[in-house]
Amino acid sequence: MRVVHDPSVGWISDSWVQEVEPGRATFSVLRIPLDYAVSYRPGTRFGPQALVAALNELSLYCTDKRVSLADARFLDLGEVDVVHSLEETHRNVARAAASAPPGTSPIFLGGDHSITDPIVRGLMERSSERKIGLVVFDAHLDSREPVSGKEHSGNWMHTLGDVVDYDAVAQLGIGSYLYSEEYMQRAESSGVMVWTPYEIRKAGWPQVLERVVDHVTGAADCVYVSVDIDCVDQAFAPGTSASNPSGFLPYEVIDAAFELSASVDVAGFDLVEVSPPLDRLESTVRVGASIVLNHVAGVVARRARLEQRAESPTEEVV
Numbered sequence: 138m139r140v141v142h143d144p145s146v147g148w149i150s151d152s153w154v155q156e157v158e159p160g161r162a163t164f165s166v167l168r169i170p171l172d173y174a175v176s177y178r179p180g181t182r183f184g185p186q187a188l189v190a191a192l193n194e195l196s197l198y199c200t201d202k203r204v205s206l207a208d209a210r211f212l213d214l215g216e217v218d219v220v221h222s223l224e225e226t227h228r229n230v231a232r233a234a235a236s237a238p239p240g241t242s243p244i245f246l247g248g249d250h251s252i253t254d255p256i257v258r259g260l261m262e263r264s265s266e267r268k269i270g271l272v273v274f275d276a277h278l279d280s281r282e283p284v285s286g287k288e289h290s291g292n293w294m295h296t297l298g299d300v301v302d303y304d305a306v307a308q309l310g311i312g313s314y315l316y317s318e319e320y321m322q323r324a325e326s327s328g329v330m331v332w333t334p335y336e337i338r339k340a341g342w343p344q345v346l347e348r349v350v351d352h353v354t355g356a357a358d359c360v361y362v363s364v365d366i367d368c369v370d371q372a373f374a375p376g377t378s379a380s381n382p383s384g385f386l387p388y389e390v391i392d393a394a395f396e397l398s399a400s401v402d403v404a405g406f407d408l409v410e411v412s413p414p415l416d417r418l419e420s421t422v423r424v425g426a427s428i429v430l431n432h433v434a435g436v437v438a439r440r441a442r443l444e445q446r447a448e449s450p451t452e453e454v455v
């Protein structure tokens with residue numbers, strides 16, 4: 138069945154462009170259909186196309202935050218070339234991230250979580266003068282030691298340690314009964330700020346996000362945001378390789394994506410681990426698409442606030 142859109146609403150599907158339009162908030166979108174670095178069940182190679190299809194069913198208005206995305210444009214950078222060698226594929230990812238057009242805010246649609254390592258390296262090359270911190274939403278620490286010949290998506294946080302300062306990293310959503318005490322201690326003693334869903338609910342989201350932003354921006358100039366959809370509870374996001382009970386509710390991550398991007402300079406954003414073959418009623422991919430758009434809405438809101446401040450510098454804009 139073909140959905141007929143009311144043209145007066147304004148849809149994401151009408152906002153995909155081939156060139157940067159001056160004056161517009163433009164997001165460069167790169168699709169990375171990779172799934173053979175996944176640690177458990179494959180299928181994320183179908184994530185990017187499903188996410189784009191889900192995005193195309195959405196309008197350009199964020200009702201929750203009353204933010205219009207009418208001026209947002211999505212520069213389609215296409216798909217990264219995924220080849221049999223993971224090393225070569227990662228090189229392609231890094232190259233593509235490094236060449237995201239200046240002035241655009243890059244969004245990466247995965248794909249398994251192994252892509253975050255080469256993306257961050259590529260973005261560091263793209264703007265080498267700025268130090269990048271990380272805010273990661275994930276049920277997993279992804280800090281395992283790489284095992285030769287068994288490279289998988291569970292060690293990118295470990296491998297990024299040679300270029301990222303862990304004092305500028307926060308991981309939100311780590312699940313219970315997935316790691317030993319030693320893993321948590323190692324993460325926290327290396328400088329990473331770790332929050333479990335339970336701890337966040339006890340402390341309150343606004344307070345936690347404030348502390349996360351303080352932590353990360355205290356040691357970095359800008360922030361890369363990575364969202365592994367398995368941070369969302371398996372009741373809402375079953376379509377992922379390693380789904381989890383006791384994860385976040387969808388709206389918690391959807392809202393946090395907005396609040397973060399509205400308050401800090403985001404160097405790039407990824408949404409990974411959506412696996413359509415494991416999904417049910419497209420619920421996982423729709424949660425993922427909403428998270429992506431709330432990130433977009435946050436960037437648009439921050440940009441509008443900065444422009445307003447530039448126009449009336451004497452006024453205090455909160």
Ligand SMILES: [Mn+2]
Pocket residue numbers: 250275276277365367368379
């Ligand atoms: Mn994960």
